[in-house]
Amino acid sequence: MAEDAQYDALISWLEACYPNEPEYLQAVKEIVKDVLPVYQVHDDFKRYDVLSRLCVPERVIHFNVTWFNDEDEVEIHQGWRVQHSGLIGPYKGGLRFHPTVNASILKFLAFEQTFKNALTGLPIGGAKGGSNFNPKGRSDNEIMRFCQAFMLELHRHIGANTDVPAGDINVGGREIGYLYGAYRRLENRFEGAITGKELEFGGSHVRTEATGYGLIFFLQCVLATHEDTMAGKRVVISGAGNVALHAAQKAIQLQGQVLTLSNSRGCYVYQDGITEQMIHWAMQEDANHENILEAMQQEFGGEWHPDAVPWNTPCDIALPCATQNELDAEHAKTLLKNGCKYVLEGANMPCTEAAQTVFIDARLPYVPGKASNAGGVALSSLEMSQNANFRRTAFSTLEQDLKDIMESIHEQCVEEGQDDGWINYSRGANIAAFRRLASAMVSQGL
Ligand SMILES: NC(=O)C1=CN([C@@H]2O[C@H](COP(=O)(O)OP(=O)(O)OC[C@H]3O[C@@H](n4cnc5c(N)ncnc54)[C@H](OP(=O)(O)O)[C@@H]3O)[C@@H](O)[C@H]2O)C=CC1
Numbered sequence: 001m002a003e004d005a006q007y008d009a010l011i012s013w014l015e016a017c018y019p020n021e022p023e024y025l026q027a028v029k030e031i032v033k034d035v036l037p038v039y040q041v042h043d044d045f046k047r048y049d050v051l052s053r054l055c056v057p058e059r060v061i062h063f064n065v066t067w068f069n070d071e072d073e074v075e076i077h078q079g080w081r082v083q084h085s086g087l088i089g090p091y092k093g094g095l096r097f098h099p100t101v102n103a104s105i106l107k108f109l110a111f112e113q114t115f116k117n118a119l120t121g122l123p124i125g126g127a128k129g130g131s132n133f134n135p136k137g138r139s140d141n142e143i144m145r146f147c148q149a150f151m152l153e154l155h156r157h158i159g160a161n162t163d164v165p166a167g168d169i170n171v172g173g174r175e176i177g178y179l180y181g182a183y184r185r186l187e188n189r190f191e192g193a194i195t196g197k198e199l200e201f202g203g204s205h206v207r208t209e210a211t212g213y214g215l216i217f218f219l220q221c222v223l224a225t226h227e228d229t230m231a232g233k234r235v236v237i238s239g240a241g242n243v244a245l246h247a248a249q250k251a252i253q254l255q256g257q258v259l260t261l262s263n264s265r266g267c268y269v270y271q272d273g274i275t276e277q278m279i280h281w282a283m284q285e286d287a288n289h290e291n292i293l294e295a296m297q298q299e300f301g302g303e304w305h306p307d308a309v310p311w312n313t314p315c316d317i318a319l320p321c322a323t324q325n326e327l328d329a330e331h332a333k334t335l336l337k338n339g340c341k342y343v344l345e346g347a348n349m350p351c352t353e354a355a356q357t358v359f360i361d362a363r364l365p366y367v368p369g370k371a372s373n374a375g376g377v378a379l380s381s382l383e384m385s386q387n388a389n390f391r392r393t394a395f396s397t398l399e400q401d402l403k404d405i406m407e408s409i410h411e412q413c414v415e416e417g418q419d420d421g422w423i424n425y426s427r428g429a430n431i432a433a434f435r436r437l438a439s440a441m442v443s444q445g446l
């Protein structure tokens with residue numbers, strides 16, 4: 001009862017402050033409901049009001065990005081950096097360039113990132129940023145000029161020990177290169193102020209692969225806990241970007257049968273099981289095709305379904321790896337009806353609140369992104385360490401580090417998520433991260 005009243009008071013306060021930020025409120029509600037019982041029994045947490053304070057970002061930076069397009073016209077976009085929490089390390093999290101980007105989406109991402117980063121056990125705070133700029137269909141010169149204009153504003157707020165951005169949707173190696181080049185010239189310093197860089201200028205082995213590979217390493221832990229294996233499992237994956245393709249690659253290497261990929265235009269289904277060679281082809285060819293999945297269908301056969309999603313394809317394992325709220329309650333019910341046994345999020349908050357409820361009510365092993373996709377940011381943190389020491393670590397060492405970190409996150413979820421013989425991974429992840437953040441907040445005073 002006390003918990004209900006506290007929940008209502010906190011959420012009403014946030015709804016009144018931020019009435020137009022549904023994604024942010026969704027992410028906050030999901031965590032608050034799980035951590036309230038822990039908060040309630042710690043007098044020091046209550047005295048320092050750690051829960052309310054952890055819900056709101058420390059700082060939201062909002063700026064205009066103005067630049068010339070190829071037609072010599074001025075374009076104006078919005079740019080943001082949400083520095084949610086610097087409690088346990090420099091602010092850390094990706095940059096997203098997508099027309100849907102707004103304050104609500106970046107605030108939810110920065111909030112989730114704070115909890116995710118705490119789970120890694122590494123010294124990184126939480127942040128996220130980006131712009132409503134749509135890079136699709138732009139020339140290379142336009143992308144470069146946009147990145148330079150974006151960094152002209154952002155550079156004063158970031159730095160190797162302050163805030164370290166990285167990539168996210170539509171921000172890959174090319175964009176990171178342009179952003180880093182602009183940062184270096186504006187600051188006259190070569191330092192690890194951005195991660196996801198190319199190997200030649202301070203990047204790390206395994207960073208490109210880390211989110212997708214880490215997801216599959218986490219999946220291996222979940223399977224082992226349920227006395228199960230990857231061999232022959234039918235896997236459906238959404239997305240066809242960095243996370244989806246690397247998850248598919250590792251799943252195939254471990255004898256999984258990957259049946260789908262998707263993008264904002266539809267779903268590609270290949271019932272015989274997508275091969276590693278097909279994934280390699282998609283990675284190489286992506287920049288040369290307007291729609292890489294339609295091109296894949298033309299190259300290798302299979303089916304292309306415009307406007308479709310992967311969740312109607314019968315499977316054992318579902319890995320949503322595209323974007324937030326892409327899998328709703330109806331999709332969740334269809335997955336269950338068709339025999340899906342495991343759901344692990346590669347994207348950030350891809351399952352709606354109602355879809356999560358369907359999985360949790362069915363006591364399915366359902367793993368939230370903040371646990372299962374933490375491999376990317378973990379490798380970014382290892383890139384920061386390498387930059388700080390002007391050293392480079394070998395691929396094999398870093399891949400083993402990634403496995404160890406994912407295993408450690410899995411253990412934390414299992415320890416905190418016990419629920420009458422079932423593991424509530426979501427609650428486990430939320431509580432484990434909350435304990436770390438709340439203790440740091442108390443220790444650092446008001
Ligand atoms: N990159 C990383 O290291 C990490 C990424 N993540 C999360 O993983 C997810 C994917 O990121 P990433 O792979 O890096 O991004 P990419 O830009 O490489 O790929 C994104 C993929 O998702 C698809 N997509 C984007 N928006 C939608 C939509 N509204 N509906 C359907 N499909 C969509 C894109 O299709 P299209 O090309 O048609 O737009 C594309 O195939 C995001 O949620 C991101 O926050 C989480 C942890 C780390």
Ligand SMILES: O=C(O)CCC(=O)C(=O)O
Pocket residue numbers: 092093094095113116164165166167168195348373374376377378380
């Ligand atoms: O590597 C990073 O710093 C950020 C990765 C990211 O954006 C995420 O985990 O969602």
